[in-house]
Amino acid sequence: MEKKYCLGIDYGTQSCRALLVEVDTGNEIGDYEQSYPHAVMEEVLPDNITKLPPDWALQHPEDYLYCLSTVTKGVLEKYNVNTEDVIGVGVDFTACTIIPVDKNMEPLCFDEKYKSNPHAYVKLWKHHAAQKYADKINEVAKKRGETFPKLYGGKISSEWLIPKVMQIIDEAPEIYEATDQFIEAGDWVVYKLTGEVKRSSCFAGYKGLWHKRNGYPTKEFLGAIDEKYRNMVEDKISTDIYPLGDKAGEINQVGMNLTGLKQGTAVAVAIIDAHAAVPAAGICEKSKMLMIMGTSTCHMLLNKDEIIVPGIAGLVEDGILPDFIGYEAGQACVGDHFGWFVKNCISEKYINECKEKDINIHTLLTEKASKLRVGESGLIALDWWNGNRSVLVDADLTGLIMGCTLTTKPEEIYRALIEATAFGTKMIIDTFKEYGVEIKELYAAGGIAQKNSLMMQIYSDVTNMDIHICDSNQAVALGSAMFGAVAAGRDKGGYDTIIEAVDKMSKVKEEYYKPIRENNEIYEKLFNEYKLLHDYFGRGGNDVMKRLKDIKLSYK
Numbered sequence: 001m002e003k004k005y006c007l008g009i010d011y012g013t014q015s016c017r018a019l020l021v022e023v024d025t026g027n028e029i030g031d032y033e034q035s036y037p038h039a040v041m042e043e044v045l046p047d048n049i050t051k052l053p054p055d056w057a058l059q060h061p062e063d064y065l066y067c068l069s070t071v072t073k074g075v076l077e078k079y080n081v082n083t084e085d086v087i088g089v090g091v092d093f094t095a096c097t098i099i100p101v102d103k104n105m106e107p108l109c110f111d112e113k114y115k116s117n118p119h120a121y122v123k124l125w126k127h128h129a130a131q132k133y134a135d136k137i138n139e140v141a142k143k144r145g146e147t148f149p150k151l152y153g154g155k156i157s158s159e160w161l162i163p164k165v166m167q168i169i170d171e172a173p174e175i176y177e178a179t180d181q182f183i184e185a186g187d188w189v190v191y192k193l194t195g196e197v198k199r200s201s202c203f204a205g206y207k208g209l210w211h212k213r214n215g216y217p218t219k220e221f222l223g224a225i226d227e228k229y230r231n232m233v234e235d236k237i238s239t240d241i242y243p244l245g246d247k248a249g250e251i252n253q254v255g256m257n258l259t260g261l262k263q264g265t266a267v268a269v270a271i272i273d274a275h276a277a278v279p280a281a282g283i284c285e286k287s288k289m290l291m292i293m294g295t296s297t298c299h300m301l302l303n304k305d306e307i308i309v310p311g312i313a314g315l316v317e318d319g320i321l322p323d324f325i326g327y328e329a330g331q332a333c334v335g336d337h338f339g340w341f342v343k344n345c346i347s348e349k350y351i352n353e354c355k356e357k358d359i360n361i362h363t364l365l366t367e368k369a370s371k372l373r374v375g376e377s378g379l380i381a382l383d384w385w386n387g388n389r390s391v392l393v394d395a396d397l398t399g400l401i402m403g404c405t406l407t408t409k410p411e412e413i414y415r416a417l418i419e420a421t422a423f424g425t426k427m428i429i430d431t432f433k434e435y436g437v438e439i440k441e442l443y444a445a446g447g448i449a450q451k452n453s454l455m456m457q458i459y460s461d462v463t464n465m466d467i468h469i470c471d472s473n474q475a476v477a478l479g480s481a482m483f484g485a486v487a488a489g490r491d492k493g494g495y496d497t498i499i500e501a502v503d504k505m506s507k508v509k510e511e512y513y514k515p516i517r518e519n520n521e522i523y524e525k526l527f528n529e530y531k532l533l534h535d536y537f538g539r540g541g542n543d544v545m546k547r548l549k550d551i552k553l554s555y556k
């Protein structure tokens with residue numbers, strides 16, 4: 001019998017990639033990647049005139065279609081696979097990443113009329129300018145004694161659907177009027193492939209405040225925030241939601257022209273990027289926390305019980321795998337602030353050294369940082385360059401490096417930034433444990449888990465836990481491909497359930513990171529200092545970060 005393949009299409013923050021995988025073994029044939037031509041728009045629209053205020057982060061949906069074509073056609077051609085043998089496709093996407101679309105499902109920013117209106121574009125997950133709307137939701141929910149925020153760690157994040165739509169209602173009523181529906185980019189790509197609008201319970205559950213039994217927040221609640229928000233769900237957000245593992249549809253003519261895939265190929269209901277990595281790392285039982293480490297880090301955990309943990313991003317029934325409560329927590333800025341550092345704070349001398357050694361700047365700084373002893377630099381940092389997602393849920397917090405002197409070196413700062421993210425992860429783990437959610441093992445996947453072994457050792461030393469690594473350079477895309485194989489089903493050579501796919505296709509490396517006792521002892525001390533700073537600046541001891549932000553905003 002001919003080999004059967006499935007395809008995972010992974011839309012990250014910076015780029016999109018397609019991964020071709022053998023269905024029976026999970027062996028990765030190869031991948032193809034393409035960066036978004038407009039990247040993340042944080043300062044100006046593509047017209048090069050319309051400036052964006054602080055905390056905005058937009059993307060261009062044109063890039064999603066361009067990348068879809070490039071990566072799918074690219075991978076099929078490069079590895080010369082007969083499309084007859086590709087049985088299923090899965091799509092994952094960052095979230096909450098939403099597009100306002102018209103009645104024909106065309107993004108409003110494609111319309112000449114709205115090209116210079118920032119609200120007509122995609123609001124990327126890390127668009128944090130809806131914080132004041134999230135604050136309103138939290139305030140009114142508290143006053144009314146609403147119970148739904150408990151499922152989201154007690155606080156609704158500015159990254160999510162409802163605050164983002166509220167921002168559009170207030171700041172661009174003409175865009176709100178012209179919008180037929182607000183749709184997650186992952187669901188929109190599935191529509192482009194199949195012609196079917198099959199919204200995913202994963203996006204709706206974690207990012208849309210949707211609950212399997214209770215639905216979205218009620219009209220009464222939304223109306224209590226302000227009358228103008230009362231009908232937003234009914235008018236502009238589809239309530240037709242489908243579980244993970246379902247088939248959304250089949251590649252249609254448009255999908256075939258876009259991708260080169262055969263009409264009739266099964267397409268799975270879309271999934272959030274981080275969530276897709278869980279089955280890829282072989283996790284289908286409770287108590288194993290997976291960190292998906294890239295631009296940001298998402299912490300995923302399965303459990304059988306619904307235990308309320310303050311400050312986590314969400315817990316959703318069947319949200320990751322069927323028959324489990326899927327818990328998510330996260331750090332909004334991990335690779336992103338290493339990226340910021342290497343882009344803005346590196347001297348000519350280091351750049352020349354990279355050229356001489358023919359390595360990139362991350363590798364050079366990591367090499368130098370690995371020679372430092374724990375605590376030797378005298379630095380400590382807070383990892384809030386992009387706000388704090390867990391456990392403080394506050395996008396208005398900012399980054400901090402303490403202990404700098406005239407002898408501080410770039411690699412010391414780089415290491416302090418790595419350590420800050422490890423401390424942030426320990427805060428999350430400790431909070432889960434404190435509230436009775438068991439974490440017995442730690443797993444890691446994503447770009448950084450593969451690329452930076454110093455960082456993984458630091459995480460092991462800080463958390464004092466073994467860390468197992470998913471044995472795929474593209475864990476997220478692998479997970480999506482697995483959902484593609486499930487959408488195809490056993491009759492077509494795929495699987496009936498994601499658990500069967502985990503059994504055959506998932507991958508974990510044999511070697512793992514073990515904590516080094518002496519390092520852990522010093523990190524315990526440093527973590528106590530981190531906690532002091534964390535609580536002082538993040539829990540109301542001193543709101544200087546917010547006051548500085550207010551002054552900054554007064555200039556816009």
Ligand SMILES: Nc1ncnc2c1ncn2[C@@H]1O[C@H](COP(=O)(O)OP(=O)(O)O)[C@@H](O)[C@H]1O
Nearest residue numbers: 012013014294295335336338339362447451452
């Ligand atoms: N060797 C490295 N060590 C640590 N961080 C890195 C390294 N190389 C790249 N990065 C950071 O990793 C992030 C990209 O992660 P990746 O997993 O490839 O993408 P994404 O999060 O978009 O899916 C960028 O923010 C970049 O600054």
Ligand SMILES: O=C(CO)[C@H](O)[C@H](O)COP(=O)(O)O
Nearest residue numbers: 012013094095274294295296
């Ligand atoms: O909130 C998310 C998942 O729940 C985002 O999708 C994620 O934080 C962005 O992912 P990446 O760092 O891989 O670009």
